[in-house]
Amino acid sequence: MTPDAPYEIRSAPAGQAEQQTPAHVQQGQPAIIIEGLCKKFGTHIVLDHFNLTVGKEENVVILGRSGVGKSVLIKCIVGLLRPDSGRILVFGKNIPDLDHEEIDRVRAKVGFLFQSNALYDSMTVRANLEFPLRRHWIAIDQKEIDEMVQEVLDNVGLGHTADMMPEELSGGMRKRIALARTLILKPEIILYDEPTTGLDPVTGREISRLIVEMQKKYHTASMIISHDMGCVKTTADRVALLIDGKCYTEGTYDALKRSNDKNIAQFFE
């Protein structure tokens, strides 16, 4: 990784800070374009020519039943899984074509909130937050890191937990820390893998509100995988329904709610 690359990445969100365009209106180049994405495991076809576009500062919720390949989809976007065919353009770059260094440069602009939080349980909260910073921006000094950690912790409302271990925190707090860890890089895109799963409804709602809040604050595009309708309702600018490896339909939450299609309606009962 070249040392100057991270600085380009950092400057990107700052440039967009003044834009106040409604999120669902696509401006210029979209953040993510997925075209004809196919992925199968053995003989089991998970994604079958899936198409989706996510605009800048837009929150798209991918709705689907468990095991339909929603997680596979977003893992393909960050290059954790390699698609069999199709294109995934993130900031205009096709992810499957990139080499390791280029993909790392893209990943620095794409946050990923794992379903299981994936906090490093051998590290303190502070070390967890510092980790991506140190890995992506090799040259920054400790004072700057400390400030950024504190800022992002305050943003998720857990400023006091910096020196605690992840195991000492509750599920909701861990989710917030995990969110803080994705936010600390000031990403342009955040991918949420079932952010409210495993949380009680109250905490789930809190997290959903936090996602929206942070999205406003950091001006990110988001792709949220969920089957928690509360979360979908709170966060979605647009909902894409994933059925049988294809994008079955897409539209706003309200539009889909009104639909009589059996496949759509089953989610809104």
Place this chain on the structure above:
Amino acid sequence: MANLKISSLKLGLFVLAGLFLFILTLYIIGKNQNFFGSSFEVRARFSNVNGLIPGNNIRFAGIQAGTVKHIRVINDSSVEVVLSIDNEMKPYIHKNAVASLGTEGLMGNKVVNIVPGKSAAPLIGSGDLLATPKTVSTDEMLLTLATTNNNIAEISEGLKGTIRRINQSKALWGILDDGSLAGNIRNSLRNLSQASLHTNEMTRDLGDIVSDIKEGKGSIGSLVRDTVLSSSLARAVEKVRDAGASIDRLAGQLDETVQDIHRQVAEGKGTVHALLQDSALARKLDASMENIRAGTDAFNQDMLALQHNFLFRGYFRKLEKEKKKAAAKNETAGTH
């Protein structure tokens, strides 16, 4: 993983302790094997190193003095051992020191012991050849045997001439009339007859050995056949046989003479006085007898040494057994 703070100090201490111990061990072993420190080399030749290997210790007066550097075979009967000895031992080892092989403890490693020589000698230098203890080897023994036999042959030749002259000299018999002289002569003659007896026995023994060796009987036979020893042994044996033959003849003549003299002394006839005048002849006769005795003594010693040499030990033991058996047979035959 509760303790997350790593202490570089502790890690460093841990690693350095391990490395230090390892290097220390290697250093001590190296020091024991003379990898460090200055040393010099001397050589020693052995006929058999009994499983000595490079790295075995060298002791000087019981003190660790170095290690065996390498061992090489010079020829079929000698092996050269190069000894690497600490320089600090140099002022104490003299040129006449003797290197011998030994064993550490009951079942331990082989060691080379360097024992200081008895007399004064200059200090040892690098590359010197240390003496090793003389192992009594068969070829050396046969070599001395051959020399001795040469001597005997010469003596017996001289003795033969003397006896002839005694026989021809009428004056000699005069001597025997003199009473005091007669006693002396009788003594001498007794010695002479004893000597001839010894000579006889020995000749017989030698003859037996020779014939056995020629037939290639027993271990000695095969040994003789296989090595360079055999030619020198054959030469020695040839000489032994020659000597034996002449001794045999000599003994026969001596026997006759002695019996003649005995008879004449007993009869009291002859002109002893006339012989007395020929004092030179008398002295010569005396000296001859002394010589032949010395010769047979030396021969006896050689035979004794031969008997103790491990190669011949078995042979002589067998010989003795057979003798005993024969004696026992005779006895039983006698009683019946």
Place this chain on the structure above:
Amino acid sequence: MASTSKFQAFLTETGDIARFTGRYFVQGVRPRFEIGELLRQCFLIGYNSFPLVGLTGFIMGLVLTMQLRPSLVDYGVESQLPVMVGVAIVREIGPVITALIFAGKIASSMGAELGSMKVTEQIDAMEVSGTNPFKYLVVTRVAASTLMLPILVILGDTIALLGSFIGVNIRANTSFTLFFRQIVNSFNFGDVLPAYIKTYFFGFAVGIIGCYKGYYSKKGTEGVGRAANSAVVMSSILIFIIDLIAVQITDLLGIN
């Protein structure tokens, strides 16, 4: 049929481990080098194992000495007790027992740690955070265990010999100088170097197997448990196999 598929599974796993090892070397020589994490793992793997290795080493030296004494007394070579124990510990028992203890502690913790990191997506998170998890997790751990086991063995041997010294002094009386001299004088390079060199391979085997089992553990709690368990079993067996190979090689080289 069942045995065929088992054999196939065995071959497949052997191939996978070989590929994993190859990947280790390929990734290990390429920058960037995770020096900080390597040192951290050295501390966790090496320094933190020292008390355990020291304790077992001490007991081993003491017990071995006391067990060997009666036989040596029977043969009348009681004075050779330090030499016997010294050679046994340095050549074989020290490296193997220490490696087994090490496998029990380290391979299981690697299997469990990497396994749970895998299950909780921490490995994916690491990759997303611009870190090559193979380098960060596997290369550092394998390198650390390769480098640390020899040091642990040396220290463990030393403590075992101290235990042996005490063991000798329980029934008899020997000075430390005599004990030390007896042992050290009986050593040569053929005793120490092969034993030392093979510990690197032991350490490497423990690291590779522990990481392999963890890195490819199946999802779920059971998968993690199985990863930890089979990491210990397999690395222990591998230690003995390497020991067998090592003795053949030293024998062939004539330095045994």
